[in-house]
Amino acid sequence: xxxxxxxxxxxxxxEVQGLAFLGSLIMVKDIKxxxxxxxxxxxxxxxxxGLNKLGKDLSKVTLDDLQPVxxxxxxxxxxxxxxxxxxxxxxxxHILDVGCGIGGSTRRLSRETGACVTGIDLSDEYIDTAxxxxxxxxxxxxxxxxxxxxxxxxxDDNSFDGAWSLxxxxxxxxxxxxxxxxxxxxxxxxxxxxxxxxxxxxxxxxFPVPWxxxxxxxxxxxxxxxxxxxxxxxxxxDVWNDKTDLAQQAFAxxxxxxxxxxxxxxxxxxxxxxxxxxxxxxxxxxxxxERVSLIEVVAVKPNV
Ligand SMILES: C[S@@+](CC[C@H](N)C(=O)[O-])C[C@H]1O[C@@H](n2cnc3c(N)ncnc32)[C@H](O)[C@@H]1O
Numbered sequence: 040x041x042x043x044x045x046x047x048x049x050x051x052x053x054e055v056q057g058l059a060f061l062g063s064l065i066m067v068k069d070i071k072x073x074x075x076x077x078x079x080x081x082x083x084x085x086x087x088x089g090l091n092k093l094g095k096d097l098s099k100v101t102l103d104d105l106q107p108v109x110x111x112x113x114x115x116x117x118x119x120x121x122x123x124x125x126x127x128x129x130x131x132x133h134i135l136d137v138g139c140g141i142g143g144s145t146r147r148l149s150r151e152t153g154a155c156v157t158g159i160d161l162s163d164e165y166i167d168t169a170x171x172x173x174x175x176x177x178x179x180x181x182x183x184x185x186x187x188x189x190x191x192x193x194x195d196d197n198s199f200d201g202a203w204s205l206x207x208x209x210x211x212x213x214x215x216x217x218x219x220x221x222x223x224x225x226x227x228x229x230x231x232x233x234x235x236x237x238x239x240x241x242x243x244x245x246f247p248v249p250w251x252x253x254x255x256x257x258x259x260x261x262x263x264x265x266x267x268x269x270x271x272x273x274x275x276x277d278v279w280n281d282k283t284d285l286a287q288q289a290f291a292x293x294x295x296x297x298x299x300x301x302x303x304x305x306x307x308x309x310x311x312x313x314x315x316x317x318x319x320x321x322x323x324x325x326x327x328x329e330r331v332s333l334i335e336v337v338a339v340k341p342n343v
Contacts, residue, residue, distance in 0.1 A: 070161065070188065073210045073256050077162040079310060082141070083171045089305035100175055102147055107305045109143025109172065111249075112206040113286045113322075113333055118234060119144045120151070122205070125278060125337060126232045128152045132200035135159070137189045137221060138207025141310070142169030142182065148203060149182045156203075159187040165310075189217045194224045202231040209236050209250045212258040214265070218272035225340045231274065233336040237262045239283070239329040245321040249311060262334050274338035283326065286333040290323035 079085070086108055090097060095104055106116045122144075128134055130153030136145040139158030142165075149156040160166050163186040173182050187193050189204075190213060202221050211217045221231055236250070238259040251257035260268070262281070269276060296316035302308050308315040325331040 074161050076252060076256060076311065077140075077160075078164045079312075080164070082164055082309060083168045085309050086168065086172070086305065089303075089309065092304040097175065102143070102150060102176070105143060105172060105176075105305075107303065108307060108309055109141045110147070111140045111143070111307050111310055112234060113236070114282075114289050116143075116147065118282075119147050119205070122203075122232050122234055122335065123148055123151050125335070126152070126201065126203070127230060128154050128201050130154055133157065133198075134201040134203055135192075135194070135199040135221075135224060137192070137202060137204040137217070138210075139165075139169060139184065141165050142173060142184060144203070144205055145169070145184070146173060146176060146178055146182055149178065153181075154201075155181045155183075157183045157185070157199075159185050159189070159192065161188055162186070190220060192220045192224050196223050197226045198224045199229060200226055201229050204231070205234045206236055206250065208233070208265070209257055209259060214258075214260065214268045215271060218269055218274070222272045222274060222340055227340055227342045229340050230277070231336075231338045231340070233269075233334075233338065234282075235265065235334055235336070237265050237332045237334050239332040241328055241330045244330050245324050247314060247318050248321050248325065249307065249315065249318045259331065262332055265334065266336075269336065269338050273340065275341055276336065277339050278335070278337035280335040281332060282335050283332040287326045290319065290326055293319050293323040295320050 090100060090104065110116050110119055112118060132154040134148060134154050134156045136156055136158040139145045139160050142158050145156050145158040158169060166184045166186040169184045173179050185193065189207065189211060202225055208214060225231060236259065238261045244257065246253050266276065300313055300316050302313060
């Protein structure tokens with residue numbers, strides 16, 4: 040699929056001032072592969088079906104109702120709430136969520152801080168779902184979404200007061216370009232909150248995992264290399280926490296799946312397929328055998 044690269048001017052009241060067509064971004068083979076992985080059909084309607092099965096009143100859906108499906112990162116909403124505290128983001132700010140998925144943490148970040156938040160993601164199916172869920176929650180005034188690549192952000196330099204990226208780096212081979220793009224669109228003094236899976240002492244990984252069907256979609260580097268590339272992009276590192284132990288605890292009881300999977304009405308299997316239990320089990324093994332780690336970072340664009 041060819042993705043349209045739009046140019047968006049963020050403003051303080053969250054309105055999109057201009058949306059000019061610049062051309063088409065012809066995705067290189069690897070990104071196409073990743074785009075297909077994150078492109079389920081008819082996702083919004085499947086989520087609505089799940090909410091109906093759970094007996095939810097669609098006129099009163101809450102952030103917590105959606106949490107099983109829309110916070111697609113290790114430790115879900117618990118991690119999002121910790122990151123929000125760490126961020127220091129305030130209501131007057133406009134924050135960019137890079138690799139926002141279907142926007143669960145984008146919405147929670149806006150709801151809890153009062154900030155405007157704009158999310159971008161490679162997957163147009165996710166972005167369409169993110170917009171429709173945001174309307175369902177009546178949050179569209181302060182939460183916006185656009186399909187775009189983290190490697191070519193469709194925003195001016197120095198546009199955002201803060202940036203936020205939860206578990207996207209695993210799919211990004213060119214980490215320096217991603218981080219340089221984030222740096223470019225941040226205002227001087229702006230903070231970038233990153234919550235990312237990295238490699239660890241052992242290799243290789245067990246596949247599939249929640250972010251990749253096989254090794255062609257997963258680009259993990261050890262924490263030290265990740266730290267180096269953040270600094271190479273120009274950032275100072277303000278906070279660096281290893282959260283691997285919390286991830287290990289969260290997956291401690293994930294057993295090897297046997298037979299046909301019994302899946303919940305609402306869950307991340309809707310985002311990445313019915314083999315999610317095998318993916319979760321492999322993540323558990325990768326964490327326990329120190330093949331992956333989980334790192335929380337606040338990086339700051341220095342004031343000039
Ligand atoms: C594991 S999901 C995390 C989604 C979201 N941050 C969350 O925590 O719920 C990874 C996301 O990164 C997106 N992604 C991967 N590579 C990307 C790229 N180059 N540019 C933008 N988004 C990308 C995927 O489409 C997917 O939505």
